[in-house]
Amino acid sequence: MTSPAGSKPLVLVARRLLPAGEERLGAECTIVEGGPTATPERLRELAPGASAIVADPAVAVDEALLDAAGPQLSVVANFAVGYDNVDLEACRRRGVAVTNTPDVLTNATAELALALTLAAARRIGEAEADLRAGRWAGWDPGAYLGLELSGATFGSVGLGRIGRRYAELVHGLAGEILYTSRTPKPDAERELGASRVGLRELLRRADVVSLHVPATPETAGLIGREELAAMKAHAVLVNTARGPLVVAFALAEALREGSIGAAGLDVYEGEPAVPPELLEAPRCVLLPHIGSATTRAREAMARLVAENVLAVLAGAEPPNRVA
Ligand code: NAP
Numbered sequence: 204m205t206s207p208a209g210s211k212p213l214v215l216v217a218r219r220l221l222p223a224g225e226e227r228l229g230a231e232c233t234i235v236e237g238g239p240t241a242t243p244e245r246l247r248e249l250a251p252g253a254s255a256i257v258a259d260p261a262v263a264v265d266e267a268l269l270d271a272a273g274p275q276l277s278v279v280a281n282f283a284v285g286y287d288n289v290d291l292e293a294c295r296r297r298g299v300a301v302t303n304t305p306d307v308l309t310n311a312t313a314e315l316a317l318a319l320t321l322a323a324a325r326r327i328g329e330a331e332a333d334l335r336a337g338r339w340a341g342w343d344p345g346a347y348l349g350l351e352l353s354g355a356t357f358g359s360v361g362l363g364r365i366g367r368r369y370a371e372l373v374h375g376l377a378g379e380i381l382y383t384s385r386t387p388k389p390d391a392e393r394e395l396g397a398s399r400v401g402l403r404e405l406l407r408r409a410d411v412v413s414l415h416v417p418a419t420p421e422t423a424g425l426i427g428r429e430e431l432a433a434m435k436a437h438a439v440l441v442n443t444a445r446g447p448l449v450v451a452f453a454l455a456e457a458l459r460e461g462s463i464g465a466a467g468l469d470v471y472e473g474e475p476a477v478p479p480e481l482l483e484a485p486r487c488v489l490l491p492h493i494g495s496a497t498t499r500a501r502e503a504m505a506r507l508v509a510e511n512v513l514a515v516l517a518g519a520e521p522p523n524r525v526a
Contacts (some may be wrong), residue, residue, distance in 0.1 A: 212254035212516055215272070217246055217262040218282075224257075224505030228512060247271035255512045257282055260445075260492070261474060264289040269297055278515035280508045283495070284308060284364075285445060287418040291526040301526040302511035305364060307503035308495035313368035315494045316413050316443040319467030320373070323439045324411070325349040326465065328488035350410065350437050350464055354378040358409030360402065360425070361444070362388045366415030370395050373411075381405045406433040411441065418445035426450065431457040437464040443494045446472035455480035458487055469494050 214232045218239055228234055232255070237246050243263060250256065250271040258264045259282040269276060269290075278300045279289055286303050294301050322328055326347045333339050357373045359366040362382040370380050370391060380397040382388065383405055391397040402425075406412060412434065416422050426440065427450040434440070440463060442449050451472065457463045465486040471477050474492060481487060495501060507523065514521040 213252050214255040214257060214512060215246070215250050215253040216257040217241060218259055220257060220282075220508065221501055221505040223502040224507075224509040227506060227509035231513060232516070243268070254278070254516055255280060257508055257512065258288060259283050260285060260288050262288060264294070266290065266293050269293055269299065278302065278512055278521070280511045280515075280521075282504055282508050285417055286525055287445060287447075289526075294526055300515050300521060300524055302508075302515070302521045302523045303525050304504040304507040304511075305523055307507060308500040309364040309368050311497040311500035312365045312443055312494035313372055314497075315469060315490070316365070316369045316415075316441050316467075317372045319441045319443065319469065319488055319490065320352070320411055320413065320439060322488045323441065323465040323467035323486070324352055326486060329486065350439060352376045352411070355410035356381060356408055358382065358405040358412045359397075360405065360412065360414045361416035362391055362397070363415060365443070366413075367391055369413055369415060370397055379408075381409055402430070403433055406430055407435075409438060410435060411439045413441040414444040414448050416444055416448065418447050423447045424450050426454070428453040428456070431463055434463045436462060439463075439465045439467065441467045443469045446470045446474060451478035452480050455484040455487075458484040 211231060211233045214228055214234050216234055216236045219236050235249050237249055246268055250268060251273055253272045254275055255278045256272060257280050264279050276299050279294055280302045281289060282304060284303050284305045286301060289301055291301060326349045330347045353376050355377060356379040357377045358381040359370050360383050362384045374395050380395055381400050382397050383402050384399060387399050425448045431453055454466060458466060467488040469490045470492050511521040511523055
């Protein structure tokens with residue numbers, strides 16, 4: 204493990220690392236943490252001399268941060284499977300490896316997508332808010348009528364790790380499972396009876412549409428006004444992938460006008476700010492980016508981050524290199 208004057212290599216953890224990862228990394232590295240509210244300026248102050256940066260979706264790993272770290276920086280280990288917060292080209296130019304934490308959060312995130320599906324379909328968010336605010340006047344045969352999911356057509360946009368697990372979880376409820384994907388998934392077609400269709404057809408036919416593609420230039424604004432207009436009036440849209448996939452004002456408009464039934468969101472463009480139009484939109488369940496927030500997933504992610512950092516610092520190929 205390389206470091207100046209034989210000292211332990213410095214690892215900048217942009218937020219904080221759970222004990223499962225800290226124990227592993229701390230044995231061989233000096234760890235500096237930015238803490239949950241560290242600003243980009245604060246991270247640049249802490250970065251000089253770092254051999255590794257542990258980032259996460261809330262941390263922009265850009266030219267400025269990479270420059271602040273200096274030429275000894277050899278790895279950016281993202282505490283997430285998505286890595287749209289990392290400037291991959293800037294890392295490549297500097298010879299900095301980039302790693303992520305796939306698989307260990309797949310189930311947790313798919314379970315949250317299922318929770319949002321149920322919450323949005325059955326209007327759980329607004330019903331609970333009304334009860335807590337004293338607005339519940341009594342049992343009402345016409346109140347909070349939602350979508351029954353048994354026999355529904357589920358559409359998974361993307362059928363990678365999380366999309367596939369979501370499809371498995373809804374399989375017992377679904378009448379039919381549709382998916383979009385760049386490549387066909389014969390296993391899912393055979394085992395779950397899933398059918399690959401184009402996005403427009405999926406939007407037109409599905410009662411529930413759940414997004415499971417990464418944020419890339421191609422997927423930005425994937426669900427906008429036209430796509431929402433193609434959906435059924437009772438359909439539920441779930442987004443546990445990334446905020447930029449959905450045009451927030453178009454979604455708020457579709458909910459207001461009743462051109463879709465409900466939405467369940469875990470992610471937003473410009474987090475932690477939440478688009479105000481979504482805060483005001485009806486039949487919309489909003490969560491603060493907690494897709495992978497189970498003890499099991501987060502501890503495994505912390506261990507994986509540590510393994511990736513230690514591998515690169517030891518001159519070995521990391522288990523989860525993405526660039
Ligand atoms: P994955 O296994 O890589 O699956 C991604 C899927 O998207 C695949 O079906 C892939 O198609 C498709 N895809 C990839 N790039 C695409 C593009 N440019 N256009 C259209 N389709 C594309 O990823 P994953 O592990 O399932 O994770 C999916 C995303 O979930 C992550 O990128 C992350 O943003 C998000 N996520 C959110 C949370 C949360 O806390 N809310 C937690 C974990 C992950 P092919 O299979 O044909 O390549």
